[in-house]
Amino acid sequence: MFLKNFWYVAAMSEEIGREPLARMLLGEPVVLFRTEAGAPVALEDRCIHRRMPLSAGKLVGDAVQCAYHGFEFAADGACVKAPGCPQIPRAARVRSYPVVERHRYIWIWMGDEAANPDLIADFHENDDPAWARCGILMPVRANYMLLVENLLDLSHVAFVHRATIGTEDSEADLSLERGPGFVRSVRKADNVPTPPHYRSRGFAPMCNQVKTMEFRPGSFVVLTIHTTELAGPNSQSIRIILHNALTPETETSCHYFWSTCRDFALEDEGLTKFFLDVTTRAFDEDLHILALQQRTIDLDPSAPIVSVPSDAAAIAARRMVDELEAAVRGGMAA
Amino acid sequence: MFLKNFWYVAAMSEEIGREPLARMLLGEPVVLFRTEAGAPVALEDRCIHRRMPLSAGKLVGDAVQCAYHGFEFAADGACVKAPGCPQIPRAARVRSYPVVERHRYIWIWMGDEAANPDLIADFHENDDPAWARCGILMPVRANYMLLVENLLDLSHVAFVHRATIGTEDSEADLSLERGPGFVRSVRKADNVPTPPHYRSRGFAPMCNQVKTMEFRPGSFVVLTIHTTELAGPNSQSIRIILHNALTPETETSCHYFWSTCRDFALEDEGLTKFFLDVTTRAFDEDLHILALQQRTIDLDPSAPIVSVPSDAAAIAARRMVDELEAAVRGGMAA
């Protein structure tokens, strides 16, 4: 099931324009486009007339015109034209989803409760001039919670990302905090090998790293990585913030929107490209793992698992989601 | 479900010969071939011995020989040879379906009631020397009723076929007649833009069009299109008859046999090729639409729809099919 009463990232701002875009979100088909004035719109991607996906149509002014019989739907979902039909039936409308454009993303609200934009995750570094940013969308062939667990248990970095961003930090200190609406974990490793990608940029061979992972449902993980080389009094020290939005597509797939933000060397486009490349490479390594994991889970969903201390944050996040899902089920039952 | 007690088109005459042809019809595997004398034969495509598809075998005289153990089945479905078996078991037979070759098609009867060839649809223009004809078979990734609805509501022509056979005729007059075993609709549009394919053949820019669509179950739609250019006293006026046989393959696919017939310029092979090309192009546009529609329906078969006046004929046809299906179910329950 999906937690619908949360904001999710539906698209990167630059993906949406005057061509309708089809995207499956939380198991529902959605079409995304912009009005002539540039406002983002998200509608149910299914014409109320004969269930044609509206995304196959085209925009006529601020409405999307169905490719089949030419019905047109405005941004609020109302049918505003039905060729050959003297009076448009009142029921002729598709669902319109609240959307907000913020921090380089289009955010969507698919729940039945009122949409409150104040609840949108704080990704302000994505378009704050004090930060430089890169990021893309990657398709994931796994349930979004497998990616949440991946991001909350960074003990995998030493193995999955050996050649890219990995470091041997199995002795790291772990701390965990659970508050209202978040799970936060800190992974602190002193005097560990500097990850390959930093060494390639001139860092000393050893470093200290502090990684903070904060999960918030629907499905966001903010990851802050603070790396300090061990090179005497003039050691470099840099901080990276990774905003991760994991939007469910189906029960076994999700959309992974990520961005890497830094507050130094803002004008260095080579560095931006470097972070884009190395992060893409590292996350490709993760997504290969996740697809294999999902396939093995599908073979026997009841196969048991055993947890260890480094799973604590992932388990807390899973429990938080379980509780939210139970509340939804309880509400439906009542 | 499928309505079995109707004739359906199983194949074009030229498809069937001395090589067995496999085709799924109404959810059942069928093998089609001709006897040495040329008579068409349709058998269950599943050897009664070990369930090998007979279509993988070869013809031996008037029998089809199974590729696995060499069992042979005559046109009536009886096993006439079972290598190494001194006495062929009486139960060793496959189902033989009544077939009739008429109007360039092989017609099949898959029901349990007696097959009456008089009930075969009248497609005589297909091989009447007073008519010129072209047509092919196209595979459709949608339930056959979606194609019936497509053919009965031609308001889609203005949108789907904009570049081929489309005309803006949303103000057309519609009339509907339902009689025993048929639904007939007339779409009459005066002073509308001449469709692109006629303009390309020298027609004046404006025309009158009368389109008659007649549905008959199992699954046939005869479409007559009468087009008169508005060019003064010598206006050209032509009539085209389109025979459409939509044979279900599975619940979400069908075989689309269509032919375009004209009673003018019979010897003009360039014109025949023109009609073949433009109709194929136009129907490709439809089949793209239908596949998207089927996929969206499959996502949520219970999603509601809203109908408008131009759906009247399609709704009447759907109701007729619903009643026929209910009668079958009632018969099975009794």
Added chain:
Amino acid sequence: MFLKNFWYVAAMSEEIGREPLARMLLGEPVVLFRTEAGAPVALEDRCIHRRMPLSAGKLVGDAVQCAYHGFEFAADGACVKAPGCPQIPRAARVRSYPVVERHRYIWIWMGDEAANPDLIADFHENDDPAWARCGILMPVRANYMLLVENLLDLSHVAFVHRATIGTEDSEADLSLERGPGFVRSVRKADNVPTPPHYRSRGFAPMCNQVKTMEFRPGSFVVLTIHTTELAGPNSQSIRIILHNALTPETETSCHYFWSTCRDFALEDEGLTKFFLDVTTRAFDEDLHILALQQRTIDLDPSAPIVSVPSDAAAIAARRMVDELEAAVRGGMAA
């Protein structure tokens, strides 16, 4: 369902080494590898920690290291390393399957009863210096019992293998014996056309053939073919033994391990290649048949069949398997 309390061939000896090999056996994911000393190991291919397939990992000494979080599992399935985990949980182990390397194969025991290597099928000709051998593994898109039936009813040879190893022997004498744990059938044909592959090696046009097929569950068929050319007092006479191990992969697929053994012309490598080529070609013909048969069965698993005398051995084998399956079900119910 699968009969688990039998030995099955999991792999050819040469397939297993110091790279983990993933293979689905009896519906379960298994990873196969060798210890540094060369001993074969078979483990459940699913990390107990987060259900990652271990086959995606690498070997570290005699353990396989999970590619995700670096957990290591020894040959007995015990987790021997869990990075960052001071005390490995006792439950942290994956299933280890008894394996035996014998007769060029790796044999696996996946049942809950004790594994007794004495019960491994006698394929000694596979590595007996008195015999020359060739053989490979072929993937089959059909339930293993369809292949058992194929091997027990050689009346198909005249049809499926017309161009390779076929002979017209529909008048052959058939005898059948069922004993404890085996079904044995003898097919004896006198004065029949010599199969094409023997004729190509200089055999006379006519021959006598005696074929003995012996089925033993789990799923083995030993096929002995004795061919004597009819060419007077100096007629050549050769004997071939085919060991067939058909290991279920899923309900609709299996692994086909076969080997052809001869006790003559042992040093003739051209002859070995000849047998490898002709048998591979002939079995490709079978597997094409079996995939079509499985597909037709899947369309309607309840479609009836009719049997003839040449099916007697296959029916006996099927009954033996049915009884074994019923015993398992009875045991589970009790």
